[in-house]
Amino acid sequence: MNNKIIKTFILVTLLAVLVAVASASEVSTDTTSTPTTVDVPDDVVGMDTTPSVVEDTTPTTTGTLQESVTSKQIENNEIIKEEKNKKTAYFDVSSSDDLRTAFDSTNEEVTVNIIADITLYINPSLNPDINTLTIEGNGHTINGSNTHRFLDIESRTTVNIKNLTITNCYYIGDGGAIYNNGTLTITNSNLTHNTATQWGGAINNNHGTLTINNSNLNNNTQWGGAIHQYYGTLYITNSNLTHNNATTRGGAIDNEYGIVTIAHSNFNYNTAVYGGAIFNLGIDVDWADWGTLTITDSNLTHNTATQWGGAINNDNFATLNITNSNLNYNTANDGGAIINSGTLNITKS
Numbered sequence: 001m002n003n004k005i006i007k008t009f010i011l012v013t014l015l016a017v018l019v020a021v022a023s024a025s026e027v028s029t030d031t032t033s034t035p036t037t038v039d040v041p042d043d044v045v046g047m048d049t050t051p052s053v054v055e056d057t058t059p060t061t062t063g064t065l066q067e068s069v070t071s072k073q074i075e076n077n078e079i080i081k082e083e084k085n086k087k088t089a090y091f092d093v094s095s096s097d098d099l100r101t102a103f104d105s106t107n108e109e110v111t112v113n114i115i116a117d118i119t120l121y122i123n124p125s126l127n128p129d130i131n132t133l134t135i136e137g138n139g140h141t142i143n144g145s146n147t148h149r150f151l152d153i154e155s156r157t158t159v160n161i162k163n164l165t166i167t168n169c170y171y172i173g174d175g176g177a178i179y180n181n182g183t184l185t186i187t188n189s190n191l192t193h194n195t196a197t198q199w200g201g202a203i204n205n206n207h208g209t210l211t212i213n214n215s216n217l218n219n220n221t222q223w224g225g226a227i228h229q230y231y232g233t234l235y236i237t238n239s240n241l242t243h244n245n246a247t248t249r250g251g252a253i254d255n256e257y258g259i260v261t262i263a264h265s266n267f268n269y270n271t272a273v274y275g276g277a278i279f280n281l282g283i284d285v286d287w288a289d290w291g292t293l294t295i296t297d298s299n300l301t302h303n304t305a306t307q308w309g310g311a312i313n314n315d316n317f318a319t320l321n322i323t324n325s326n327l328n329y330n331t332a333n334d335g336g337a338i339i340n341s342g343t344l345n346i347t348k349s
Helices: 002-032 062-085 096-103
Strands: 088-093 109-114 132-136 141-143 151-153 158-162 165-167 178-180 183-187 190-192 195-199 203-206 209-213 216-218 221-223 227-230 233-237 240-242 253-256 259-263 266-268 271-274 278-281 292-296 299-301 304-308 312-315 319-323 326-328 331-334 338-340 343-347
Touching: 088 096, 096 109, 203 209, 278 292, 312 319
Parallel strands: 088 109, 109 132, 132 158, 141 165, 151 178, 158 183, 165 190, 178 203, 183 209, 190 216, 195 221, 203 227, 209 233, 216 240, 227 253, 233 259, 240 266, 253 278, 259 292, 266 299, 271 304, 278 312, 292 319, 299 326, 304 331, 312 338, 319 343
Antiparallel strands: none
C-alpha cells in the first residue's frame, strides 16, 4: 500500500514538472514574437489588413548635390589645367636687341625686367601671341632717340608698365611713345619729351582702356599734347601733367567721345589753341555717355589756350563734372578757365 502511494506521488510530481516546463516555453515564445493584432470594425467589409507601404515623397537632393560637386571639381580642374598650360617667359633686358627678343616671344605671359637704360634703334613690335606683358622698369629709361616709338598694343593685349621713364620717342602718325588699342596700366612712371605728327604726343588711346597712377607726363607735343583718346576709357590718379603742348586741341588731353576720370592730379602750364589743359568732345546721343569728363580733388593752374578754354574746352554736347577742384590762373582769348557748349556741373570748386 505504501509503495503505491509513493509511486503515485512521484508520478504526480513528474507531471507537474513537465507542465511547468511546457508553460515556461510558451511564455518565452510569446514574448519574443508577439503578433500585433488590429481590430477591424464589423461594418468595414473586405478591409485589406496587409501592412501598408508608404512611399517617401521627399525630394532627393543627394544626387543633385553630388552632380554639383562633381561639376565644380571638373571646372576647377579645367582652370588649374589652363593655368598649368599657360606659357610664360621672363626676360632680363639691357639693350634694344634684348627688348626685341622679349617682344618676339610666343609665350602668352611675358615679364620684361629692364636692368639697364636702353636706347631704341627700331620700333619694337609685340608678338600677337602675347596676352599679358609686364614691364618692370626698375627706374631705368627707354630712349627713342627722337626716331622710334616704344609700344604698339593690340586690342587683345594687356600691358602693365611700372617704374619706367619713356622719353624722346617719335612717331609719324598717332602715339609718339605708345599706341594703345588694348588695356594699358602705367604706374610710378614718367613719359617726357615724346612727339607724334598727329594724335597723342605721348599716348594715343584708341578704343582702349588706359590707367595712369602716380606718374608724370611732361613736355609732350601734338594734338592732345600728352594723351589723345578716341572712344576709349581713361583713368588718371595721383599724377602730374605739366608743360605739354598741343598744336590744336588739348594741351595735356584731347578726349574725343571717350570717358575720362581724373582724381587727385595736377594739370599745370599746358598750352593749346583750344583747351589749354583738356579738350573734351561729345556727341549728341541719348543712349551713351560719349564725351564725359569727371574731375575730382584736382588742380588745373597756369594753363593757356590761344583761343577758347584756358583750362578746359567742353565742346559739342560733352559732359563736364568738376568737384572739389581748383582752376586758377588759366588764360584764353575766350573762357579763361572753361568754355562750355555741353553740360557743365561744378561742385565745391
